[in-house]
Amino acid sequence: MKLRPATLPLVVATLAGGLMLTACGGSSSTDGASAGGSTSASASTDATGGAAGSTDSPSDAASTGSSASGSSSDSGSSSNASGTNASSGKKAAGSSTGGSAPQAAAGSGTAACRTADLSFSYGPGSGAQSVGSPGGVIIKMTNKGSASCSMTGYPGVNLVSSSVSWPLSRQTSVAPHRVTVKPGGSTSFTITYMPFTKGSGEQVDVTTLVITPPNETHSTRMVWDFQPVLRQDGATHPATYVGPVGGQ
Numbered sequence: 001m002k003l004r005p006a007t008l009p010l011v012v013a014t015l016a017g018g019l020m021l022t023a024c025g026g027s028s029s030t031d032g033a034s035a036g037g038s039t040s041a042s043a044s045t046d047a048t049g050g051a052a053g054s055t056d057s058p059s060d061a062a063s064t065g066s067s068a069s070g071s072s073s074d075s076g077s078s079s080n081a082s083g084t085n086a087s088s089g090k091k092a093a094g095s096s097t098g099g100s101a102p103q104a105a106a107g108s109g110t111a112a113c114r115t116a117d118l119s120f121s122y123g124p125g126s127g128a129q130s131v132g133s134p135g136g137v138i139i140k141m142t143n144k145g146s147a148s149c150s151m152t153g154y155p156g157v158n159l160v161s162s163s164v165s166w167p168l169s170r171q172t173s174v175a176p177h178r179v180t181v182k183p184g185g186s187t188s189f190t191i192t193y194m195p196f197t198k199g200s201g202e203q204v205d206v207t208t209l210v211i212t213p214p215n216e217t218h219s220t221r222m223v224w225d226f227q228p229v230l231r232q233d234g235a236t237h238p239a240t241y242v243g244p245v246g247g248q
Contacts, residue, residue: 110150110180115218117145120211123188127226128195134239137191137226139211141245143181152178155189156212156219157242159229161205166233168242176244187246194239195227202231214245 119142128135143149153176159166168191179187196203206224232238 110148112215113141113143113149113151113181113213114145115213115216115220117143117149118213118220119144120220120222122222122225128193132195132197132200134192134194135226137193138188139191139209139222140186140188141181141213142186143183146183148180148182150178150180151187151214151245152176153214154242154244155214156210157191158210159193159204159206159224159240160208160210162207164204164231164233165210166204166231168240169238171241171243171247174243174247177246179246189245189247190243192239192241192243193226194230194232196230200230204229204231 121140121142123138123140126135126137139155154170157168159168171192181187191209205228206226209222209224210219211222212219229240232240
């Protein structure tokens with residue numbers, strides 16, 4: 001069909017408008033894609049950020065886990081705590097009597113006796129009375145403090161020579177009981193020992209007694225004034241041992 005010269009500009013304008021619309025549509029679709037790509041990239045970055053967070057997360061989880069396990073350990077810790085309380089109870093008793101403020105003995109308002117408030121001496125009749133027979137050494141403890149104090153249990157006793165420090169076993173046939181000592185008053189415990197005789201074994205030339213009262217951490221020393229002792233520190237039932245405070 002032949003176009004008239006008058007209509008030619010109109011056709012050209014129409015075609016140009018169509019082309020512009022197409023170009024806009026394409027651009028819009030590109031923008032959409034680009035926006036979609038950008039959203040996707042941003043999501044992907046967030047996801048990566050999340051992954052990095054999740055890389056930290058195990059560590060957080062681990063730390064949380066550790067805290068959780070700490071808190072489940074807290075329940076374990078609570079069992080430990082009771083174990084610890086128990087042991088700290090012992091320590092408290094030891095440290096309280098060892099120089100800090102003494103704590104009251106269980107079941108009484110009386111403080112535990114401290115080494116610093118006690119004087120130590122040998123009781124009458126101490127030592128073996130015949131060759132080859134066990135001897136008893138009585139250790140008398142006098143309260144030189146201004147208030148009553150109490151003790152329950154066994155003192156720690158070491159027999160010391162130039163080559164040996166021998167911690168004595170306890171006499172389990174006598175049950176310990178709480179003993180209260182008034183100012184100026186005394187109580188005692190007994191060390192039973194087997195004197196050395198020729199051919200009986202190894203001789204220990206004891207020079208010093210190291211004594212730690214029950215529930216105390218501070219010790220005192222006394223010169224050993226008796227016969228050499230038969231060494232039995234590796235024996236299951238040694239003939240040398242210490243009895244409880246207040247025991248006969």
